[in-house]
Amino acid sequence: MRSPSSIAFYRGQAQEVSGMLRKLARRLQTEWRRLANKDVVQAYSTMFRQFVGLLPVYVLAGRSTPQTQPSSGHDGGAALLDGHGHGGHGHGHAHGHGAGHDHEGRPAGGTDIAAVNQAREVFDEVLYHLLIVAENTSDFSRLATVALELDRYSERSRRDLQQLQSETGAGGRLLPAPPGGPFWLQVEDLTLWAPGEPRRLLVKELSVAMTGGDRLLICGPSGAGKTTLLRAIAGLWLQWTGSIRREMDARRVMFLPQRPYIQVGTLREQLLYPFGAGSDCSHGAGGAAATDDELKQIMQRVGLQPVLLRVQGDLGARRRWAEELSVGEQQRVSIARILVHKPAFAILDEATSANDTGHELTMYRCVQETCSAFVSVGHRESIEAFHTGKLTLLGEGQQGQWTLEPL
Numbered sequence: 001m002r003s004p005s006s007i008a009f010y011r012g013q014a015q016e017v018s019g020m021l022r023k024l025a026r027r028l029q030t031e032w033r034r035l036a037n038k039d040v041v042q043a044y045s046t047m048f049r050q051f052v053g054l055l056p057v058y059v060l061a062g063r064s065t066p067q068t069q070p071s072s073g074h075d076g077g078a079a080l081l082d083g084h085g086h087g088g089h090g091h092g093h094a095h096g097h098g099a100g101h102d103h104e105g106r107p108a109g110g111t112d113i114a115a116v117n118q119a120r121e122v123f124d125e126v127l128y129h130l131l132i133v134a135e136n137t138s139d140f141s142r143l144a145t146v147a148l149e150l151d152r153y154s155e156r157s158r159r160d161l162q163q164l165q166s167e168t169g170a171g172g173r174l175l176p177a178p179p180g181g182p183f184w185l186q187v188e189d190l191t192l193w194a195p196g197e198p199r200r201l202l203v204k205e206l207s208v209a210m211t212g213g214d215r216l217l218i219c220g221p222s223g224a225g226k227t228t229l230l231r232a233i234a235g236l237w238l239q240w241t242g243s244i245r246r247e248m249d250a251r252r253v254m255f256l257p258q259r260p261y262i263q264v265g266t267l268r269e270q271l272l273y274p275f276g277a278g279s280d281c282s283h284g285a286g287g288a289a290a291t292d293d294e295l296k297q298i299m300q301r302v303g304l305q306p307v308l309l310r311v312q313g314d315l316g317a318r319r320r321w322a323e324e325l326s327v328g329e330q331q332r333v334s335i336a337r338i339l340v341h342k343p344a345f346a347i348l349d350e351a352t353s354a355n356d357t358g359h360e361l362t363m364y365r366c367v368q369e370t371c372s373a374f375v376s377v378g379h380r381e382s383i384e385a386f387h388t389g390k391l392t393l394l395g396e397g398q399q400g401q402w403t404l405e406p407l
Helices: 004-010 013-052 055-063 074-085 089-099 113-135 137-168 226-234 267-272 292-301 305-310 327-341 357-370 381-386
Strands: 173-176 183-194 200-211 215-219 240-246 253-256 345-349 373-377 389-395 401-406
Touching (some): 183 226, 200 389, 200 401, 215 226, 215 381, 226 240, 226 345, 226 373, 253 327, 267 292, 292 305, 292 327, 345 357, 357 381
Parallel strands (some): 173 240, 215 389, 253 345, 345 373
Antiparallel strands (some): 183 200, 183 240, 389 401
16 A cells, blocks of 8 residues: 655655656556557448448338340340331330330439438448447546546545645745755744644744754654654644754655555665666665665665565565565665665654564664764664654643753
8 A cells, every 4th residue: 555655755756656657658558459459349340330331222222123124035026126117227226225214314123323322321421420329438438437536536635725725824934954054954943733623732832953963862652743743844744833944855864754665566676765776766875876785785784684585585576565574574674775875864753663672773773874863753762872862742731842851
């Protein structure tokens, strides 16, 4: 199942768009094949229509009286003799010619060619329009269904947007950190609310600044606003006031949600997410490309050896990884992504909570050795050793109060 929030935390929109374009290309190929088959059916339908178009000829021909043609019998001879008897050969020839035609010049006992052509054109026109309806009934039905669904989606999106705008209020300011400044993350007078009516105050007038060597641990009771605070920092939350300045380069700062996003693809693609496996995307912030051997070493370092054994070392193995990997293994994959891309800063939302203490300590060592500074949400005292400061959010029960202490 896809998680829009996790994709947004990873800044993986570009990777998702690329994947969707590849799937769209495959769908287009399928549609072209379907249209080709439809053309074959259309050709047979046209042949059938042309064949049926001869039906008026048969109907009108059946209504006419066949002309009796004289042969070598007595009637023909009598006619010739009668012609000679009344005026010679020329008169007899004229009499015979007149007996084969009516007074309008049509063949006696035959079919009017103009009437046949008109009947055939009318019949073909009626048949053509009937076949249009018959051949495109499924297309018309599908078009009506898609149009109705799009209309519902548009109306629902418009309504949700209006509700969001009414709930947002003034909103805060998310700004890039000044180039060359001392802080990579600076929060000033931030007041944060939870959604709903009436709005619930989670954090009140929070101010904190982090330099390149700071490592901040955020803790507090459930529902105090820890994840909401990270969403505001990531630009995914609108119900807050104040200002946030942070590093905006997606390759220099990486967000890790509690439930990592695992895409459909190979094991290699899981490790290289969100920047993909292209020549310009498989490089970390340091500029070095990750080879398959390096990816395997990284997997072993974060405790994913059993996964390597299951695929016999094949990083190109394509599985339903979101179903096959446990939540703890998925979190270790997210830490492996940090080792692959080497961001300068990281923001972790309980990114190790599904792992035991031993794996959690290993994961934090990897983050500490790779990133110069990071912010993480956690509850275990064992991870305090990896941080230089502790921010405790007290939640709405304490009117959004908070405490900040060094470690």
